[in-house]
Amino acid sequence: MPDPARRPPLIPLDDALARLLAHARPLERTEQISTFDADGRVLAQDVVSPLRVPPNDNSAMDGYAVRAADVTAPGVELPVSQRIAAGQAGTPLVAGTAARIFTGAPLPAGADAVVMQEDAEALDTKASDGGERARIQAVPAAGQWVRQAGEDVAQGAAVLRAGQRIGPAGMGLAAGVGQATLAVHARPHVALFSTGDELVMPGDVAPQSMKPGSIYNSNRFFLRALLQRLGCMVTDLGIVPDNRSATLAALQSAAEAHDLILTSGGVSVGEEDHVKPAVEQLGALDLWQIALKPGKPFAYGHVRRGEQQAGVGAAHFIGLPGNPVSSFVTFLVLVRPFLLKLQGAAHWAPAVQMARADFAVTRADKRREFLRVRRNAQGGLDLFGNQSSGVLTSMHWADGLVDNPAGTTIAPGDTVRFIPMAEVLK
Structure with a gap:
């Protein structure tokens, strides 16, 4: 011995x-995998966008695309010159007209605002050319309900970095810039x-x-x-x-x-x-x-x-x-x-939160200790009663760990370092 x-x-x-x-x-070792299979994997290369997202100015609402200068007061009536659905390209908007537009549809050239359909009324009376008319009930500001081209992603931007661990949002972001496959560790x-x-x-x-x-x-x-x-x-x-x-x-x-x-x-x-x-x-x-x-x-x-x-x-x-x-x-x-x-991850440290201890540790340990705790209804932390290394029940019960430095006691009300279990189990 x-x-x-x-x-x-x-x-x-x-x-x-x-x-x-x-x-x-x-x-x-790296490999090229389908973006569908990338959840939890670590990127080996940056993902650079070859396009803007969105690629065009587009409508954030169902409604009417207009020139803001044509609507100077509530109640203005405008002929509806065209109808634009998502996935369609309209023609340039003629001054003094409106375009019926739907969410995600490209804004026609010349339009600079969208009036949502709740602030407009489709009229039974026809325009002089026999087309539809709409009454605009609210005065729009330029840019209203318009998603600007590239406001999400600029062309040439690195949307994901090598070393990032990909989650569902990252998978969607990669797909949104056209990446069917990804290089991962x-x-x-x-x-x-x-x-x-x-x-x-x-x-x-x-x-x-x-x-x-x-x-x-x-x-x-x-x-x-x-x-x-x-x-x-x-x-x-x-x-x-x-x-x-x-x-x-x-x-x-x-x-x-x-x-x-x-x-x-x-x-x-x-x-x-x-x-x-x-x-x-x-x-x-x-x-x-x-x-x-x-x-x-x-x-x-x-x-x-x-x-x-x-x-x-x-x-x-x-x-x-x-x-x-x-x-x-x-x-x-x-x-x-x-x-x-x-796996090439650039970040591995869990996020630590500061939280209130609603318990006491009266004997300081010579070693740094990780205590099994759980948040209570008052926003503080409760301590599992038996902190023995053989009591697996404590890990199942806990929703986090308190990282307690060596030689440190804890009194109720003290602020402690709390590591949520969700941070280290995800």
């Missing part, structure tokens, strides 16, 4: 994150496995038949879902037995075809914790033990690929603690930004 007095000091979280991200060089290939002879898969053993000391493997389920939400291609290697040879074999196999190996459990200092020494045998550990609560036994390193993969370096390795809350929190705080940067 290692001498606790000789262990290196815990690494501050900010230092650990900086060192971790320094290793997360964006994958060189490749999805990271991640091998996932858990260690522990105590782990059992739901469905394999009924609850009443569980052996003493056995537990169901909850980590495997939420880690796989978290990886998939980040766009990763996941290979689920299941549960690896608690012995050195099985751990070495799993790591070697996973390194050959994956960018990252993510494990849960086995990175502490117990005699049955085989992952850490196995990684050191097959590669190296660059980070181990973070000043973080929950989640101290976090590990980062690399596993060399075999001779058949000579020249292609190594796979990243991240070892998460086995306790479910520790595993969940370290994924959100450390693994998530690592994977986003690996």
Whole structure:
């Protein structure tokens, strides 16, 4: 057993994150995909618009296109010279006339305003040429209800930047400038496995038949879902037995075809914790033990690929603690930004809000702590009663985390740093 007095000091979280991200060089692989399939992907190239959006001045309302100078007072009657629907091009508007126009239709040359149909009246009386007439009941200002050409997107503008993670609005924006396909960074290939002879898969053993000391493997389920939400291609290697040879074999196999190996459990200092020494045998550990609560036994390193993969370096390795809350929190705080940067994302830090604590933390911890909290009806934050690293109920109950600095107590009414769960789960 290692001498606790000789262990290196815990690494501050900010230092650990900086060192971790320094290793997360964006994958060189890119691919061209349909814009339909781009949700959640990270752009590899800027999207530059070849056209203006909208391409022409157009009507924001159903109504009548007019020259503002022709309507000097309410009640002016104008002959209706043409009808313009969306997708049609009208003819230049003759002075002293109006054009019946519909939302999205191009404004005819000469018109500079639109009177919405609620402020106009179609008359039964005919114009001198037998055409329709309209009474304009409101005096329009020039530019009224007109969408200007290019007011959304200018021609030549970069509407989306490389490094942006695309969402539904970005997909629509890309399609709106004519992009049927997009260049994106490749999805990271991640091998996932858990260690522990105590782990059992739901469905394999009924609850009443569980052996003493056995537990169901909850980590495997939420880690796989978290990886998939980040766009990763996941290979689920299941549960690896608690012995050195099985751990070495799993790591070697996973390194050959994956960018990252993510494990849960086995990175502490117990005699049955085989992952850490196995990684050191097959590669190296660059980070181990973070000043973080929950989640101290976090590990980062690399596993060399075999001779058949000579020249292609190594796979990243991240070892998460086995306790479910520790595993969940370290994924959100450390693994998530690592994977986003690996995909070429320019931004990975979640938005932090300042919020009022409606709870107390009377004992300061030596480590930076992430507390499971939930907003209440008064706009403050309530604390889950049991903050143990084994109580997964707290993660399900919470809608956010309080990032509490080391050595800090919290009194009711204090302002704290709140990270909404929606920010780190999207």
